[in-house]
Amino acid sequence: MGVAPEHAFALDVDKIRADFPILAKEVHGKPLAYLDNAASSQKPLAVLEAIDHYYRAENANIHRGVHHLSELATKKYEDAREKVRAFINAERASEIIFVRGGTEAINLVASTFGRSRVGEGDEIVITHMEHHSNIVPWQMLCEQTGAKLRVAPIDDRGALIVDEFEALLGERTKMVAVVHVSNALGTINPAEKLVAMAHERGIPVLLDGAQAVPHHAVDVQALDCDFYAFSGHKMFAPTGIGVLYGKQKHLEAMPPYQGGGEMITTVSFEKTEYNVVPHKFEAGTPNIAGTIGLGAAIDYMQAIGLAAIEAYEHDLLDYMTSRMSAIEGVKVIGTAPEKAGVLSFNIEGAHPHDVGTILDREGVAVRAGHHCAQPVMDRFGVPATARASLAFYNTREDVDRLVAATEKVREIFA
Amino acid sequence: MSDLRDLYQDMILDHGRNPRNFRETADANHVCDGHNPLCGDRVKLFVKVRDGIVEDISFQGSGCAISTASASLMTSAVKGKRVEEVRELFDDFHELITGDPEQQPDSSKLGKLAVFSGVCEFPTRVKCATLSWHTLKSAIDKDDKPASTE
Numbered sequence: 001m002g003v004a005p006e007h008a009f010a011l012d013v014d015k016i017r018a019d020f021p022i023l024a025k026e027v028h029g030k031p032l033a034y035l036d037n038a039a040s041s042q043k044p045l046a047v048l049e050a051i052d053h054y055y056r057a058e059n060a061n062i063h064r065g066v067h068h069l070s071e072l073a074t075k076k077y078e079d080a081r082e083k084v085r086a087f088i089n090a091e092r093a094s095e096i097i098f099v100r101g102g103t104e105a106i107n108l109v110a111s112t113f114g115r116s117r118v119g120e121g122d123e124i125v126i127t128h129m130e131h132h133s134n135i136v137p138w139q140m141l142c143e144q145t146g147a148k149l150r151v152a153p154i155d156d157r158g159a160l161i162v163d164e165f166e167a168l169l170g171e172r173t174k175m176v177a178v179v180h181v182s183n184a185l186g187t188i189n190p191a192e193k194l195v196a197m198a199h200e201r202g203i204p205v206l207l208d209g210a211q212a213v214p215h216h217a218v219d220v221q222a223l224d225c226d227f228y229a230f231s232g233h234k235m236f237a238p239t240g241i242g243v244l245y246g247k248q249k250h251l252e253a254m255p256p257y258q259g260g261g262e263m264i265t266t267v268s269f270e271k272t273e274y275n276v277v278p279h280k281f282e283a284g285t286p287n288i289a290g291t292i293g294l295g296a297a298i299d300y301m302q303a304i305g306l307a308a309i310e311a312y313e314h315d316l317l318d319y320m321t322s323r324m325s326a327i328e329g330v331k332v333i334g335t336a337p338e339k340a341g342v343l344s345f346n347i348e349g350a351h352p353h354d355v356g357t358i359l360d361r362e363g364v365a366v367r368a369g370h371h372c373a374q375p376v377m378d379r380f381g382v383p384a385t386a387r388a389s390l391a392f393y394n395t396r397e398d399v400d401r402l403v404a405a406t407e408k409v410r411e412i413f414a
Numbered sequence: 415m416s417d418l419r420d421l422y423q424d425m426i427l428d429h430g431r432n433p434r435n436f437r438e439t440a441d442a443n444h445v446c447d448g449h450n451p452l453c454g455d456r457v458k459l460f461v462k463v464r465d466g467i468v469e470d471i472s473f474q475g476s477g478c479a480i481s482t483a484s485a486s487l488m489t490s491a492v493k494g495k496r497v498e499e500v501r502e503l504f505d506d507f508h509e510l511i512t513g514d515p516e517q518q519p520d521s522s523k524l525g526k527l528a529v530f531s532g533v534c535e536f537p538t539r540v541k542c543a544t545l546s547w548h549t550l551k552s553a554i555d556k557d558d559k560p561a562s563t564e
Contacts, residue, residue: 351477353542370453
């Protein structure tokens, strides 16, 4: 195994790991090496305690009561919105809409913004590396409107072919929706450049940032994207909370997504006046605890530092890629020059599903399957891959465990 | 590692690598597709039934070692059997895979299929072992509707 060189970017990983109680768990009698962060990340004590404290000491409905607890809950909820604003550097807190997750954020845009500007014969441009959540809502919109979905190709390394993407942007293109970081391949797209290309032609852009926000700083004003969607649970917050960022001018012009309480100012049987943004898009009682948990996760990540997280993970991904690539019969899928957090691979003679089971018995948690990105699997001619994905609490020891478990797969299947 | 070897026994690895009856059957009178949407495994079964007897059976498709070996051993086991016997075998096999590990069915009836007894300890892999069997059931029930593990 050799002696690992000192990490170029020192996080106090032992201290960080102590903040995540689940990482101390044993699985099948082995210590857990959790390498399935792209599916869902683990939660630090700071997040668990924030949720617990909310339910124990602050729980009430928001924007409703005049009583103390309601005021307190409302403040915590709106504080979380401000934390998200600062986290992605949005201009205003009112540009942050709380939703269930990245999937709901994209559906919201497709069914309101998309529905009001896309018509028959128009085109929506996506890429070949999208997660199903950034394919299906647009396909549904196409079915409803008679628009066409156009798909920008990727090369054999899993990088977007930018020239071909640009060539697809035409007179009829009404929307571009692109993943910022691919969940199946780890590719980081040149988002700023893609947005600029679309904007030159007056086309709005949604970025799916679910796999970007856990790994590096995101600045929506620098990106200049029109919409940015992400989930909380992949960035150390609870499930069931996510964010849609949208430029104020779009959000104000868009029709509401769902009707109900909170999203209105006045209701009569004749006419309803909608509330201002962001409340216009937050019908019903929201996931208040989840929002507070998300705010705590942002505080936690910022205390470590996004730049330190990015540098540490970059180093760890390089280490994982070189160790895994050195194993005979291992083929890495997704070798784009710019990558974050993800190593997809196959082992000669072993199906990914079998790989996943054997790794699991060694305490190593990875994802085996199509990663909700079947077109990516088709592009590389594989039914599925095994995928190891990182967070800042992973270590070289986790990677060494993955390597040793992969050798076990080779023993059984060689 | 012992429990992994319970799952990946040599016979399973052999049939996973070199599946038997892995071909099309041109004169099959039932052709049925099976799909496990969880992992993407696909199987296409070709069954030729005459006078209530499975005269020939073969399969095509792609999947993990467990699902490929299961299809291979299933086709070997049911060939030449009466359709009623095949149904009984389906029930016994299902019991073996999903039942209580302490009270497994009489393995003498199952023959080589008993090699799958380790699967019940791996709940996430049960569908891999049963995909081809569900597909066979759809085929002999004559509806030929695609079978799904979901």
